[in-house]
Amino acid sequence: MNENKLIEVDKLVKHFPVKAGLMNTKQIKAVDGVSLYIKKGETLGLVGESGCGKSTLGRTILRLYEPTSGRVLYNGTAIFDGNSRKQPKALTFRRKMQIIFQDPSASLNGRMTVGEIVREPLEIHGLFPNKAERANRVEQLLELVGLNSEHANRYPHEFSGGQQQRVGIARALAVEPDFIVCDEPISALDVSIQSQIVNMLEDMQERLGLTYLFIAHDLSVVKHISDRVAVMYLGKIVELAAADDIHAVPAHPYTKTLLSAIPIPDPRKSKANKRIILEGDIPSAIDIPPGCRFHTRCPYADKPECREREPELREVSPGHFAACHFVN
Amino acid sequence: MSKALLKVSDLRVSFFTPAGEVKAVGGISYELSENEILGIVGESGSGKSVEAYSIIQLLQPPGRVIGGTIEFDGENLLEYSKTRMRQFRGDKVSMIFQNPMTCLNPVYTVGDQLTEALTCHRSVSSADARTRSIEMLERVGINNVEKRMKQYPHELSGGMRQRIMIAIALICSPRLLIADEPTTALDVTIQAQILELIKELQKDTGMAVIFITHNLGVVAEICDRVAVMYGGKIAEQGTADDIFYSPAHPYTRGLLRSMPRLDEVRRDRLIPIKGSPVDMLNPPAGCPLSPRCDECMKICLRADPSKTKLSATHNVHCWNQRAAAGEKYVMTEAR
Numbered sequence: 001m002n003e004n005k006l007i008e009v010d011k012l013v014k015h016f017p018v019k020a021g022l023m024n025t026k027q028i029k030a031v032d033g034v035s036l037y038i039k040k041g042e043t044l045g046l047v048g049e050s051g052c053g054k055s056t057l058g059r060t061i062l063r064l065y066e067p068t069s070g071r072v073l074y075n076g077t078a079i080f081d082g083n084s085r086k087q088p089k090a091l092t093f094r095r096k097m098q099i100i101f102q103d104p105s106a107s108l109n110g111r112m113t114v115g116e117i118v119r120e121p122l123e124i125h126g127l128f129p130n131k132a133e134r135a136n137r138v139e140q141l142l143e144l145v146g147l148n149s150e151h152a153n154r155y156p157h158e159f160s161g162g163q164q165q166r167v168g169i170a171r172a173l174a175v176e177p178d179f180i181v182c183d184e185p186i187s188a189l190d191v192s193i194q195s196q197i198v199n200m201l202e203d204m205q206e207r208l209g210l211t212y213l214f215i216a217h218d219l220s221v222v223k224h225i226s227d228r229v230a231v232m233y234l235g236k237i238v239e240l241a242a243a244d245d246i247h248a249v250p251a252h253p254y255t256k257t258l259l260s261a262i263p264i265p266d267p268r269k270s271k272a273n274k275r276i277i278l279e280g281d282i283p284s285a286i287d288i289p290p291g292c293r294f295h296t297r298c299p300y301a302d303k304p305e306c307r308e309r310e311p312e313l314r315e316v317s318p319g320h321f322a323a324c325h326f327v328n
Numbered sequence: 329m330s331k332a333l334l335k336v337s338d339l340r341v342s343f344f345t346p347a348g349e350v351k352a353v354g355g356i357s358y359e360l361s362e363n364e365i366l367g368i369v370g371e372s373g374s375g376k377s378v379e380a381y382s383i384i385q386l387l388q389p390p391g392r393v394i395g396g397t398i399e400f401d402g403e404n405l406l407e408y409s410k411t412r413m414r415q416f417r418g419d420k421v422s423m424i425f426q427n428p429m430t431c432l433n434p435v436y437t438v439g440d441q442l443t444e445a446l447t448c449h450r451s452v453s454s455a456d457a458r459t460r461s462i463e464m465l466e467r468v469g470i471n472n473v474e475k476r477m478k479q480y481p482h483e484l485s486g487g488m489r490q491r492i493m494i495a496i497a498l499i500c501s502p503r504l505l506i507a508d509e510p511t512t513a514l515d516v517t518i519q520a521q522i523l524e525l526i527k528e529l530q531k532d533t534g535m536a537v538i539f540i541t542h543n544l545g546v547v548a549e550i551c552d553r554v555a556v557m558y559g560g561k562i563a564e565q566g567t568a569d570d571i572f573y574s575p576a577h578p579y580t581r582g583l584l585r586s587m588p589r590l591d592e593v594r595r596d597r598l599i600p601i602k603g604s605p606v607d608m609l610n611p612p613a614g615c616p617l618s619p620r621c622d623e624c625m626k627i628c629l630r631a632d633p634s635k636t637k638l639s640a641t642h643n644v645h646c647w648n649q650r651a652a653a654g655e656k657y658v659m660t661e662a663r
Contacts, residue, residue: 049515049516049517050515160604160605162604163604190371190372190542190605191371191542191543191544191583191586191587192371192579192582192583192586192600192601192605192620193600193604193605194586194600195586195587195588195598195599195600195601196600196601196602198588198598199597199598199600202597217515217516219516219590220587220588220589220590221588223588223590223594224588224594224595224598225588243594244594247590257517258516258517259590260520261516261517261519261520262516262545262590263519263520263523263543263545263546263548263549264545264548264549264589264590264591265544265545265547265548265572265584265587265589266548266572266591267548267549267568267569267572268569269591270545270548270549275520275524277517277520277521277524278517278520278521281485281486281487281488281518282515
């Protein structure tokens with residue numbers, strides 16, 4: 001099992017400094033010590049509320065944000081090591097690691113044609129030096145994502161949201177990566193288009209043997225696409241398990257409330273659904289509560305332990321990890 | 329069925345853009361009674377928000393109502409003057425929006441904005457307005473009320489801002505609340521809180537609610553009746569049970585089928601609706617769904633289907649259903 005790990009993340013930390021006064025700087029602890037691995041060909045779903053650090057984690061793994069500390073390994077080689085003073089150049093590993101963004105209209109350059117957008121990564125990495133071959137490759141990529149070669153001369157604004165996202169996917173696939181971070185790739189799309197893109201991502205994975213980190217706040221899509229799911233809360237992973245287990249036997253109180261909060265498109269079931277309504281909002285990532293991060297909102301946190309000691313992520317059943325003092 | 333509070337008949341709204349006329353709403357009709365929550369579902373560009381904005385004359389040019397009537401309590405709202413509408417809006421009908429940050433005024437305190445909503449419509453002393461505002465804040469579940477009254481919108485979280493918008497909307501006890509995607513910008517845990525709050529307030533006050541959303545889960549959660557919109561038209565209308573348990577329109581069925589669900593076993597593949605949403609500048613000649621519909625027939629490409637009644641509560645605009653229902657009627661008549 002170990003040799004199959006494509007991505008390994010070890011105690012990864014990303015803090016952003018913010019000015020809190022003239023002399024005072026505070027840290028936003030967006031990612032606060034995350035360890036996980038992703039196996040080859042696997043999809044790891046990452047869910048959590050806005051502000052929990054899930055997008056930051058995705059971007060920090062790719063070093064789009066420089067990590068504060070910790071370690072990231074790609075295929076056994078460090079692409080970031082907090083203990084060493086010199087980090088490898090991004091260009092050396094970016095060819096293998098790409099990202100698809102949430103808002104396709106914001107992540108495509110409006111002054112470039114679709115052809116130029118998809119060609120750019122090829123030029124940066126010096127692939128297909130022959131001009132004709134490169135044009136050929138662009139055409140091939142556009143067809144791969146369900147567009148056609150005449151689309152290459154058009155500009156992003158001429159496309160619908162779903163088509164723009166296809167362009168974003170073609171750009172990510174251009175350099176033949178192994179690993180793609182999908183950062184909420186369908187949240188900005190219309191409902192009737194979302195399932196088209198999910199199907200396409202799954203097809204690509206099968207055909208090209210890709211590994212995904214799939215970030216989303218929609219648990220039903222994550223359940224569908226993921227092999228394993230990690231639930232994040234305030235910069236830390238609170239539960240990690242196989243996708244079916246997370247939904248069938250959630251262990252952490254936060255996962256339980258998150259699942260019960262999702263409206264089910266079925267009026268009778270939705271009336272029968274006993275909902276755990278959380279009090280209040282997610283605390284600020286600047287002042288993280290002491291002890292268990294979730295204790296300020298947790299319906300079960302009545303023990304002093306919850307306020308005093310931070311629970312470790314531990315294995316509660318084979319392959320099922322949770323960070324809570326009271327899960328057995 | 330109680331008397332209709334709101335009656336929209338054959339409403340047509342167009343945007344006159346340089347590129348041509350966009351028929352954002354192409355003739356829709358529905359009724360809404362007191363004490364009822366009507367869900368309007370559709371994707372972006374389906375006309376669901378435009379339709380609601382035209383009820384209280386909030387349409388911005390180049391948008392214009394070009395036909396139909398909107399009756400509220402027997403009066404045609406489209407004939408209201410600007411001044412009259414100003415008095416009416418926020419008093420009898422209120423609206424809450426998707427993004428509370430852009431709807432609250434950043435340079436006034438929460439207290440100012442609440443009392444303003446009240447003093448605009450009622451002659452009350454400022455002390456009374458203040459007391460009523462505090463009551464209202466407590467009613468929408470805000471703690472530490474005295475402090476919140478003095479705070480500015482940017483000091484509050486998204487969920488709290490949405491609660492304040494609801495408090496402002498309801499301070500004059502309107503008879504109709506229009507909620508335009510009020511939970512779309514919120515996290516699921518906060519969304520659950522807000523839905524619960526709207527349901528509770530609706531029960532207490534007996535007001536009618538139009539709930540606009542693209543999320544079918546939210547609809548199932550909160551609505552009594554549902555209108556599904558596609559391409560500026562109502563595709564299907566019925567009770568929540570009609571829509572979720574016997575959907576008749578291919579679009580409704582397609583949407584329900586395409587969604588991955590938490591309460592079901594995982595499927596290998598999702599079944600999407602093919603194609604892209606309607607280009608409202610060049611809509612198809614016949615049924616708006618025809619280019620994307622698996623059951624499309626010749627007539628669907630030529631003519632837009634009229635309403636077919638499937639039951640007392642359920643109707644649909646689809647040629648296929650029309651044919652099927654026609655047979656059903658013959659059978660019932662024969663019996």
